[in-house]
Amino acid sequence: MSDSRKRRRPLVADRRYATASKTARKAKAKPKAKPRKTTRRKAPQRRRGGLIGLVQRLIGWVLRLVWRITWRAGLVASVVLGLFVGYYYTTLPDVTELLDGRARGSVTLLDNEGRVFAWRGDQFGGAITTETVSPHLRNAIIATEDKRFHRHFGISPRGIASAVRINLSEGRGPLSGHGGSTITQQTAKLLCLGIPFDPTVQSEAEYEADCRRGTIKRKASEAIYALAMEAKYSKDEILTIYMNRAFLGAGARGFEAASQRYFGKSAANVTAAEAAMLAGLLVAPTRFAPTNDLARSQNRAATIVRLMNEQGYLSDSEAKEAQANPAQLSQAAEARAGGYFADWVMSSGPEFFTRKTTEDVIIKTTLDQRIQAAADAAMDWVFENKIRPGSKAQAAIVVMSADGAVRAMVGGRETKVAGAFNRAVQAKRQTGSAFKPFVYAAALDLGYSPNDTVVDEPITIDIPGSGPWSPRNYTNRFYGKVTLTDALKDSLNIPAVKVSEFVGRDLVRQVASEFGLESDLAAGPALALGASESTLIEMTSAYAGILNGGSSVQPYGLIELRLLGDDEPLMGTGGGIGERVVQEAAARQLIYMMEKVVSEGTGARAQLGGRQVAGKTGTTQAARDAWFVGFSADYVAGVWMGYDDNTPLTGVTGAGLPAEIWRETMARVHEGVPAKPLPMMLPSNTSAAREPQGGQEGGGGAVGLLEGLLRDILGGGGTSSRPGAENVHGPDR
Missing domain, CATH: 1.10.3810.10 (Biosynthetic peptidoglycan transglycosylase-like)
Incomplete structure (x- = not known):
């Protein structure tokens, strides 16, 4: 038994860990190797076969191709763009050179007091x-x-x-x-x-x-x-x-x-x-x-x-x-005062300083903005209160001083416009009886008196190539022996024709032309009745010549023109009073006769209360044009009315609406202006019974008439080359 116990192993657990010294010795003897980093290789992907795989590969190839082309094209485009930008960069001037890019200059128009009222061109x-x-x-x-x-x-x-x-x-x-x-x-x-x-x-x-x-x-x-x-x-x-x-x-x-x-x-x-x-x-x-x-x-x-x-x-x-x-x-x-006026100044001034100027121009003008406003207001009032709605009738007004300085201008019933048709200066229309003062101016300049007489009776004149022509009065009546004053006052046609034939058409044409009627004047006996065409501004300036004592007038609107920044003007007034046309006494007597037109005759609607004014009505054949032109001691104004297409006016004569427009204009113009008497000369009583006898050849005479007709033209004994003949009668009043 003892032997068997000696052979038994002790019941002690085995040591699982070595001591520190042993471990150190082992490590010293054999260093521990570092673990290797191993990279796992991915298993190769298998390409999808078949049609789908082919499409996928094709799409991928296209995308790669597009990308290669796109970035290269983008690079090229960027370079080209940079070159263009660089080119434009080199052409760009300094900023100050780019501020005024106008192709033409500007015109600044000042009124008679130096205030800006209009601009033209590129301002x-x-x-x-x-x-x-x-x-x-x-x-x-x-x-x-x-x-x-x-x-x-x-x-x-x-x-x-x-x-x-x-x-x-x-x-x-x-x-x-x-x-x-x-x-x-x-x-x-x-x-x-x-x-x-x-x-x-x-x-x-x-x-x-x-x-x-x-x-x-x-x-x-x-x-x-x-x-x-x-x-x-x-x-x-x-x-x-x-x-x-x-x-x-x-x-x-x-x-x-x-x-x-x-x-x-x-x-x-x-x-x-x-x-x-x-x-x-x-x-x-x-x-x-x-x-x-x-x-x-x-x-x-x-x-x-x-x-x-x-x-x-x-x-x-x-x-x-x-x-x-x-x-x-x-x-x-x-x-917008003076739109028509500004257009007229621009058209009448030198082209290289107005319509086609490359400079900045300052023009001082004759415009009176108070008078311009009066003319605009008169035009508006009459068309709002006297003209039936929808009427296409037009009218124009010009107001000037006796020396021809234009104070206001309305070229149509649309008063606040610019660049429109200007009937005051562009429309040539028959003047009708508004022409008659120049017939009597010729007679008065020859020494006849406003009290001299002429017989108003039927006459017929043979006109070569046209046949007989028999003027008639507006009333279709005859008044026998009348004075020159009464003949003008009542706008009798036959006496005007007789006086024109007596003094001679050439002389009448000469007087009218020298007073400023530049259009071709009629050659026949209808000259006396305003058969010729004229513009309103011509007629108004001609009447200004009567007011200033018988000297011609060149209407003007420009007082001085200078360049912006300059003190000295480049040019001055381009108009004014010119040569004498008739004697001053003749002009003063004519003013007396024209005053009777307003105070007692056909222009009664133009009366301005206690202020003396003179003027003359005018209506053309079939009432296609109606006029009233007249003056006070301070201003001359002319009014025309009609249709642009020559349509006859209905129930309108110069004694009607034109006289009313004239009165409305002049009443506003004279607000606050002291009344002055007209510079007229009353005829002497000794000449009241004198009747001019005898005739003188003039203007080709009355072709086809008996030689004795001229001897009787002013004294009576009317003659008719073809009794009972009735052709187109002349303009009325």
Whole structure:
């Protein structure tokens, strides 16, 4: 048993961990190897076979090919674009050279007191900058035209995409209508991509049309030019160019000119409402010009005020103030006074300083805006109160001083216009009995008296090539022996023809021509009855010659012309009193006779209360034209009325509506003007019974009449070469 216990192993657990020393020795003896990093190789993907795999491989190859081509093409395009931009960059001049881009100059017209009343040509008010204009104006432009102006690099992809979307939604082409152009692109268009205007190559209209082309190629060129401008100029410089070159209606180039034209103030001083109205002109200058339709322009400005408010340029209170007090035109712009007058001055002045000027010209004129307003008001009043609604009848008025200085002109019933047909200077119409004063002027100049007599009786005159002609009076009655004064006062036709035949048609033509009737005067006996044509301004200036004592008058509107910035005028008055036509005594006696026309005769409707006035009515054959021309001691005025197409007037003679228009005009003209007597000469009593005897050959005589007819023309014993013959009778009153 003892042997067996000795052989047993002790019941002790085996040691699982070696001692530290043993472990260290083992490590020293054999360093532990670092585990290797093994990279697992992915199992090769199996390509999908069949048709699907082929399609996938083909698509992948195409995409890789497209990518290679795209980035290479993009690189080439970027290089080309950079070259184009670089080219345009090198052609861009200094900013100051781009501010005034007008192809022609401007004409500023001043009235007789030196106040501006009209503009013509391309008005440029002077260079402005973003720093010198009102902040409201700068903000209104950006809010209206390009709200991302300070954030883009010349073109706005977002704006272009929006414009394309709007155009397509409105049924137009993608590039038709809204363009999505930035202010920089619009400036590039205004600069016409740097191509200057050359009048020897194309007209201004063709040049403007070429600059505004909307083709894809043109749009691309504008975008490139815009990028070059962004590289060359600052944002403020680009906006400065834009503000100076933009066309804003009524001939205004640039916001300074527009501000002066519409509001009579500098662009530095415009209010928020005025700035909004100016900015609103950019989209359609003619349509939204306040001188064409103020209400439409104000509505457009209200929209822009809302945009300025939404974009933070105006507070709610400021926007409310601008909406409650919309911009109003200045007095000169609102009145549009002298539209016809300004047109006449421009047409009568030297072409190289008016219609085709390349300079900025200042013209001082004879226009009196008070008198112009009086003429406008008279025309409006008569057509509103005396003419039936829908009538197409027209009228014209001219008011001048005795020396020919034109004070007012209305060329048609639309008084506030410019560039319209001016009936006062362009319409040649038969003058009717308004011509008769020149017949009697010839007789008086020969020594006859207003109290000399002539027999009013039937006569017939043979006119070679036309046959017998028998003038008749308006009343179809004959009055026997009448004085020259009564014959003119009652506008009797037969005495006028007799006097004309007696003194000679050549002399009558000469007197009328020297008084300023430049049109071809009739050769036959109907000359005495106003068968010749003339313009209203010619007739009025001829009557001015009677008022001033018998000297000719050249009507004029220009007092002096000078260039902007110059003190010395380049030219002065181009008209005035000329050579004497008849003796002063003859002119004074004629004034006496014409005063009787108004105070006792056919011109009674032209009376001005206690003020002495003189004049003469005139109505042509079939009442196609009706006239009244007359004067006070201060002013001469002429009125014509008729249809542009020569349609006869209904129930109108010179003694009617023209005399009323004349009275309404002259009553307003003379408000506050002290009454003066007419410079007339009363005839002496000793000549009252004298009847001129004998005749003298003149103007070819009365061809076909017996030689003794001229001996009896002024003394009675009427002769008829063909008794009972009745041809067209002459004009009446």
